[in-house]
Amino acid sequence: xxxxxxxxxxxxxxxxxxxxxxxxxxxxxxxxxxxxxxxxxxxxxxxxxxxxxxxxxxxxxxxxxxxxxxxxxxxxxxxxxxxxxxxxxxxxxxxxxxxxxxxxxxxxxxxxxxxxxxxxxxxxxxxxxxxxxxxxxxxxxxxxxxxxxxxxxxxxxxxxxxxxxxxxxxxxxxxxx
Numbered sequence: 266x267x268x269x270x271x272x273x274x275x276x277x278x279x280x281x282x283x284x285x286x287x288x289x290x291x292x293x294x295x296x297x298x299x300x301x302x303x304x305x306x307x308x309x310x311x312x313x314x315x316x317x318x319x320x321x322x323x324x325x326x327x328x329x330x331x332x333x334x335x336x337x338x339x340x341x342x343x344x345x346x347x348x349x350x351x352x353x354x355x356x357x358x359x360x361x362x363x364x365x366x367x368x369x370x371x372x373x374x375x376x377x378x379x380x381x382x383x384x385x386x387x388x389x390x391x392x393x394x395x396x397x398x399x400x401x402x403x404x405x406x407x408x409x410x411x412x413x414x415x416x417x418x419x420x421x422x423x424x425x426x427x428x429x430x431x432x433x434x435x436x437x438x439x440x441x442x
Contacts, residue, residue: 304350305389306334309363309376314345315399317365317374323349324366325378330355333376349376351387358383362395374399 314336323331331351339346351357360381367374378393387393 303353304331305353305387307349307351307387307389307391307393309347309349309393309396310339310342310344311347311363311365311396311398312344313365313398313401314347315365315367315374315401317347317376317399321373321375323351323376323378325355325357325380330378347376349393356386357381359385359387359391360395361387361393362397363393364397365399367400371402 317333317336319333319336321333322329323333331349333347334350335346335348337346337348338344347363349363357378358381360383362379362381364377364379365374366377381395
């Protein structure tokens with residue numbers, strides 16, 4: 266093989282490697298979808314954002330309709346604020362609700378939008394009034410363990426109470442032959 270052919274193949278290999286590296290970096294940074302479509306921003310207040318991150322998807326019925334643009338804290342309401350960039354092609358009623366959901370058991374978190382029934386739509390800088398915060402797995406486990414411990418404790422109390430109330434049969438209580 267001539268030197269020129271070798272240089273060509275090495276260059277092609279390096280170029281494909283660089284493209285693959287850029288692709289993986291974009292996927293890891295959740296930047297794989299570049300959308301230059303017009304958007305409008307709405308805000309949603311949550312008690313707990315969990316692990317929600319900037320650029321997390323906003324989905325409705327499983328379809329990505331936007332992205333999380335900013336995450337902040339409202340000092341007056343003492344709540345987290347998520348600013349959502351929604352594609353203008355998707356218009357949602359102003360009584361829609363937003364929930365923080367998880368893809369699978371331990372997957373990434375995203376904002377789920379459920380459309381309401383109002384005639385008026387959300388507009389630029391409007392607020393989503395109905396929100397549901399993230400479900401924290403650790404809290405669910407601790408509640409489950411706490412309720413299990415309470416059930417076991419009450420069952421033991423019932424057993425000891427019934428054992429303490431048991432009366433010995435006297436000969437007069439014994440069945441007669």
